[in-house]
Amino acid sequence: MKDQANAPQTELLVCVKCRRGQEIPSDARRPGQYLYDEITALETPEGVSVTPVECLQNCDHGCTVALRGGDARWTYVFANVDEVSHPKMILDGAAQYQETADGVIPWRQRPEHFKRNCVARIPPVTLPETLPEETNND
Amino acid sequence: MKDQANAPQTELLVCVKCRRGQEIPSDARRPGQYLYDEITALETPEGVSVTPVECLQNCDHGCTVALRGGDARWTYVFANVDEVSHPKMILDGAAQYQETADGVIPWRQRPEHFKRNCVARIPPVTLPETLPEETNND
Numbered sequence: 144m145k146d147q148a149n150a151p152q153t154e155l156l157v158c159v160k161c162r163r164g165q166e167i168p169s170d171a172r173r174p175g176q177y178l179y180d181e182i183t184a185l186e187t188p189e190g191v192s193v194t195p196v197e198c199l200q201n202c203d204h205g206c207t208v209a210l211r212g213g214d215a216r217w218t219y220v221f222a223n224v225d226e227v228s229h230p231k232m233i234l235d236g237a238a239q240y241q242e243t244a245d246g247v248i249p250w251r252q253r254p255e256h257f258k259r260n261c262v263a264r265i266p267p268v269t270l271p272e273t274l275p276e277e278t279n280n281d
Numbered sequence: 282m283k284d285q286a287n288a289p290q291t292e293l294l295v296c297v298k299c300r301r302g303q304e305i306p307s308d309a310r311r312p313g314q315y316l317y318d319e320i321t322a323l324e325t326p327e328g329v330s331v332t333p334v335e336c337l338q339n340c341d342h343g344c345t346v347a348l349r350g351g352d353a354r355w356t357y358v359f360a361n362v363d364e365v366s367h368p369k370m371i372l373d374g375a376a377q378y379q380e381t382a383d384g385v386i387p388w389r390q391r392p393e394h395f396k397r398n399c400v401a402r403i404p405p406v407t408l409p410e411t412l413p414e415e416t417n418n419d
Contacts, residue, residue: 156404200357200402209403218356219338220401263358263401264338265347266294 151213152190153241155233157182159195161205178206178226185230188238201262208233214268216246222262232256289351290328291379293371295320297333299343316344316364323368326376339400346371352406354384360400370394 161175172180179195187193201207204222211218219240224233232254239248245267248257299313310318317333325331339345342360349356357378362371370392377386383405386395
């Protein structure tokens with residue numbers, strides 16, 4: 144699985160407009176922006192970049208991040224991200240994603256939060272004929 | 282917005298493994314497969330193709346479809362799709378999506394189901410500096 148040298152860059156998308164369902168004063172920093180600030184204050188794993196996004200439209204279950212990385216990888220969207228306790232976990236997960244060829248982090252190695260809070264995944268543009276098995280119930 | 286002639290093909294992804302939370306006998310047709318069968322039995326709009334996918338991991342709110350169409354468009358994931366009443370609406374929405382340059386169907390023209398059941402959207406790979414305004418609350 145480790146073809147990191149040849150793999151496209153992993154992009155971690157962070158919804159910076161997320162209010163996480165709260166009333167936020169217009170001049171206050173939103174939870175999504177806080178999350179982005181905390182993530183970018185940490186060291187970014189090799190091969191990973193962080194992109195602020197205006198709305199990933201998972202507004203009822205924010206904060207929200209997504210991982211993508213080229214036409215051969217699945218894109219994953221993760222909900223219920225906490226801006227205080229989760230930034231390091233998200234970056235560690237992004238590093239694991241970057242180590243995969245297809246974007247599918249092996250289930251047992253996947254962060255628990257990723258297992259429980261995946262709201263959707265989008266197949267690679269270059270969809271292989273045999274799809275990797277996903278277990279969402281164990 | 283209508284640059285259909287030059288626009289990349291729109292891909293309608295349909296999760297064919299969806300059980301919609303039901304216990305389904307192993308030899309029975311799943312709701313997701315039923316949805317795919319119904320959609321492909323109808324006339325596909327020009328510029329749209331339909332792709333069966335094994336799991337979009339929106340299992341708690343299936344059936345699920347996604348729309349994507351090249352690097353310049355947003356990808357959208359829609360939940361709670363009904364295999365009996367929604368196939369035509371989904372194809373009409375796919376045709377509207379195909380008419381856009383950026384994948385953002387104007388809010389007032391968007392199918393009601395799309396407005397209420399978008400679980401996530403993924404920005405274009407070629408993210409414009411100015412993002413289109415989305416209204417999720419009106």
